[in-house]
Amino acid sequence: MDGVEIARSRHDRRSADSVPDYSDYVPLSLETVPPRLAHYDGIAARLGGTPDDWSVREVGDGNLNFVYIVEGPAGSVCVKQALPYVRLVGESWPLPLARSFYEYSALVRQAERSGHVPEILHFDGPQALVVMENLAPHIIWRKALMARERHETAAPIMGRFLAETLFRSSDLSLSAETKKREIALFSGNTALCKITEDLVFTDPYRDHPLNRWTSPELDATVAAIRADAEWKIAIQELKYMFLTRAEALVHGDAHTGSVMVAKAATGEDIRVIDPEFAFYGPMGFDLGAAIANLFLSYYSQDGRGPDPGPYQAWLLTAIARLWDTFASRFAELWRTERTGDAYPPTLYEAQDQTDASEAALARFLVRLEADTLGFAGAKMARRILGLAGVADLETIEPATVRAGCERRALALARRLVVDRERIGSVACAIVEAKGILGEVK
């Protein structure tokens, strides 16, 4: 990642390893973006011409931030600035500017550990602002899935990205001292974690003004879930894992809306964006988020046009490939890069017991695969019962068809959350998913 190398030499990492002072923060507008960018080294050269030659448009379709695309005679950049509140809701829901610092800190680390993230061109900490390459002609993976497009490398690259970013930020790779310093660095990102704690693990299972579901057809299902003690116990076990298991620097929001995909003459290009929810948490949370959103797409296809079967089959293959690529890359790193304090090779390989190391890896992955299924179920249900829906399902008409898709997704979600250890593997979850497609009306 050349761009990242440049960005790193330009902005000494050490100076960026604490939350900036925001007292001079000013939110940008269409008019103030060009003069601001003109201050940053290298940006004007990339865009070409002078600030007067640059066109700016606001494209943020996320819920939290402003995102500008700036185009000049020679090139374009993307500018992302955090606001001191949730964009979707307004000033009544404040949210710390520091999320920009955590996003930048995560991007730098992900770039080093795996790549497949946008190139960072400039980080202006006190302005809560990151200037990145403008990813074009990329589109959001979720939208590609809604249009039944097939990006064959997206799932395996996501699996590989997660293997590399999770392994290399964990105790398998880092010394305990380094990892604890990293935990401390990200431990201030509590406001973003709190959104997940509430919206994923809590609010959908109680009356809450922020909950919404897309039609009264689901009212009975929602009532049944609120009465479902097993589900509510299991969902809190998962929340407790989210709160306590500081295994790796997780992306924190690794759904299909955080992946950008493009087809080009030279092949596909896949990028993982928006890690502002990053923190030290359970590895299975990222894997679960990715798989959950592929399962949601799977169930949505029944409402997205005729003959969904072939695309649904492709989606299940993508889910299997995501996990399989993850597991095989993770195993490769286990065998070749185990430099951390956990499972030191001095106990296994160095004592001529490679088989013991392989057995430890197998047990590790069994546990992680069950965690992954549980988090996948949690992430599926919140998209149907909680505040933030997904376009895959929400755009389905009529409501009766949509509700059927949602009920099937919820049926899988429950099994994954409650029976994650019995189901045990992504392969078995895929079998469960297919069964539900025929079973649940």
Add this chain to the structure above:
Amino acid sequence: MDGVEIARSRHDRRSADSVPDYSDYVPLSLETVPPRLAHYDGIAARLGGTPDDWSVREVGDGNLNFVYIVEGPAGSVCVKQALPYVRLVGESWPLPLARSFYEYSALVRQAERSGHVPEILHFDGPQALVVMENLAPHIIWRKALMARERHETAAPIMGRFLAETLFRSSDLSLSAETKKREIALFSGNTALCKITEDLVFTDPYRDHPLNRWTSPELDATVAAIRADAEWKIAIQELKYMFLTRAEALVHGDAHTGSVMVAKAATGEDIRVIDPEFAFYGPMGFDLGAAIANLFLSYYSQDGRGPDPGPYQAWLLTAIARLWDTFASRFAELWRTERTGDAYPPTLYEAQDQTDASEAALARFLVRLEADTLGFAGAKMARRILGLAGVADLETIEPATVRAGCERRALALARRLVVDRERIGSVACAIVEAKGILGEVK
């Protein structure tokens, strides 16, 4: 805890919530203790007279620090000062002074959450020095156990202390934001954690110059353990839990040498001391440490004089009482103080589903009890195979008798580490322990 209240009002907690600057640190000597104490508010009044009237003796029998008892005409105090190295080894093994800050920070929190810790009279951060009440006529619990003394309240009070300190520092009690701040505060205590990571979970299972066992009689046993893949996989699962599960502020060194006991006319007095290993880790680690050292005492009794049976039976009862008191106090707190972000009552009790809350508690304790057994096994084995032995076993003569006791302890340790989930409960572990007493020679 009146004394703690006083200490807290005297030393504003906020100002003590970061690691001190040690540039003016000077290690004390017998001669410099009195003039130093004379500077501290309230200490002179407690001792009475003038510094010339105070007698000082050094009593540190631990491995790390200097501990002075200072007596004056009116009273006495205990002064604990950290050294920039490991006392036992010398300057060749440096160890951060900041452990004194972590010990103080833990003591203040334990006092608030449970009591049963020494009263803090003064904390001099930059001198890495804590002035505490002088616990007299207390003795170390381990020594009482070696002398077959029975302090009936020690095990239940330890169980209660652990329930209160662990629950009230966890996500069951604290908001995620507060807990993450606490994690960050203690995340700098890496050097002490590293000692545990190495000495408990790693070095005993490989050749290491610091390992020692007390007689060649154990050589074959040690060789068998090094070849035992199942044991080495399981011990690293436990180490991974130690490294990643930030459940609660654990004492970190909760063995029977960190408990002081006294009999007085008004009843017994039990105190938990020396939490300098404190950090956010798995709850089962403290419970395991306490139970492990009671099991070590159990096996040591065969070498500690005739007719060990009645005292061994008392020890097993103590182990059961420790866990039972822990579990029942923890359950009480679960029912009455669940104010944290985990398992919020709004999902259970507030929806008329108290039975779901009870089921969640039961599942929580099942998992925690298995963790406890695993950590107990790890802590037993390290005391026989690693750097730091325990007097209970080391003082047994002749070596053949001692080796038998140690082999039996190691047999239980292995079962607890490898089969912690199958054994599942402290009650079943006690049955295993008794079986081994007859089986293993």
